[in-house]
Amino acid sequence: MQIVLAPNAFKECLSAPAVADAMEEGILRIPADIRTVKVPLADGGDGTTDALVSARNGVFVELTVHDPLMRPVTARYGLIDDGETAVMEMAQASGLWRLREEEKNPLLTSTFGAGEMMRDALDRGVSAIIVGIGGSATTDAGIGMAAALGYRLLDGQNREIDPTGGNMQELAGIDDTYAHPHLKKIKIHVACDVANPLLGPNGAAPVYGPQKGATPEMIFQLEDGLATVARHLQAYNRRFRPEMPGGGAAGGLGAGLVGFCCAELRSGFDLIADYARLDDALADADLALTGEGKIDHSTRFGKVPAGVGQRAKKHNIPAVALAGGIFGDVSSLYEEGISALFSITPAPISLAEAIGRARVLIAQTSEQVIRLWLLKN
Structure with missing residues (x-):
């Protein structure tokens, strides 16, 4: 099983490569035959x-x-x-x-x-x-x-x-x-x-x-x-x-x-995804895992999770997005190829604590997402 890890940075917290590393850390705790391919991304801004x-x-x-x-x-x-x-x-x-x-x-x-x-x-x-x-x-x-x-x-x-x-x-x-x-x-x-x-x-x-x-x-x-x-x-x-x-x-x-x-x-x-060869990674993948610090109704307009979802959809594979916080109605992202969204915060915590524990929380959530995925695969 191959999983593409294609997150954006979690702003003021972790760079996109650091988020991908945290995702991989959690996933590799699972005793299963899983190969990860890290493709950290950006939308032209920070990161x-x-x-x-x-x-x-x-x-x-x-x-x-x-x-x-x-x-x-x-x-x-x-x-x-x-x-x-x-x-x-x-x-x-x-x-x-x-x-x-x-x-x-x-x-x-x-x-x-x-x-x-x-x-x-x-x-x-x-x-x-x-x-x-x-x-x-x-x-x-x-x-x-x-x-x-x-x-x-x-x-x-x-x-x-x-x-x-x-x-x-x-x-x-x-x-x-x-x-x-x-x-x-x-x-x-x-x-x-x-x-x-x-x-x-x-x-x-x-x-x-x-x-x-x-x-x-x-x-x-x-x-x-x-x-x-x-x-x-x-x-x-x-x-x-x-x-x-x-x-x-x-x-x-x-x-x-x-x-x-x-x-x-x-x-x-699109520019960053092409240079990072995202499509090459998705061509052999079973699942894409993406995310960024905040997901809301504007995420569908050129942001990384929506872009990963769109490209995953073209390759006929599901995409799951993680976020530090999910705000408002984000159902439009399902049309963009995102199959499910998960917040990394397991309980009410302060922003400062969420930022301080981001790597641990991303790893934990990534592990649980893939464990759930494996129940059906």
Whole structure:
């Protein structure tokens, strides 16, 4: 019997590889002929790098970059496929987690640090970069990233602008004379888990600006700035379309990656699952076990448990999902290929205790799920 272990991370608790290890620990307590195949996953947000480095036996690279407020910090990304592919999360450098509450202000923040990670990978000669763009502190349409990659972003007097969200309106020209020479020679895949466009009522500024510290007045300024960058990107790159789904992700970084770098936006789950070779593992499996920290009605929209269920369904095998908590009506997940859902908490406990005991609870629940499964198989 072969079981594929394909969880997401349990946020603020365990990485996806650690969750898969805990599942395996519980299952292997059972005295039965069971083979486990671990395929830790992500949806383009936290855990993307850990999942792919684990799945593809890669290595980590540490480097000094700038945080959203241009302070030096240590970040890391991964190299897989013998160094041919870099995998990174923009939030390592430019994420909201880097800022204290009182520091949040998308007029002052920049994706420059995310661009520095990309530049380091390009300097190492990679042929592809995978970028997860969840959890950003920025709304700069990727001009900070572009500046780090060598683009000169010019105002009306032909002076370089400071590439922050508050300065987007000053953009009057794009000069790629000094852009990294390898940038247009490689493939850049963007793992994106939202479909918001760059502009409009469902765009980057009104939807995601408030969580980054934007006031209503700031949102109007950011929208104008994003529109300014969009006009110049359309002139610079004929393939760029501001209305494209996902362009508004990470404060417009999705749009910036397409416009400046000719990147491809993809569903975060699908991109990670393909690189992790999930379908290859499922082809020979009898059961898939997935999960993440929280499962609710939104899980069906691009999240890992739903994606695993859909792919398991195509292979005609059942999928079971574990969660730290299950909230509200989740019956729609049954249509996505999930056969059953289990909470790992056996009794009322505090969040702190659940986090502290997560590995033990995941192992115990995984063991009980498989013992139940074996009664019928």
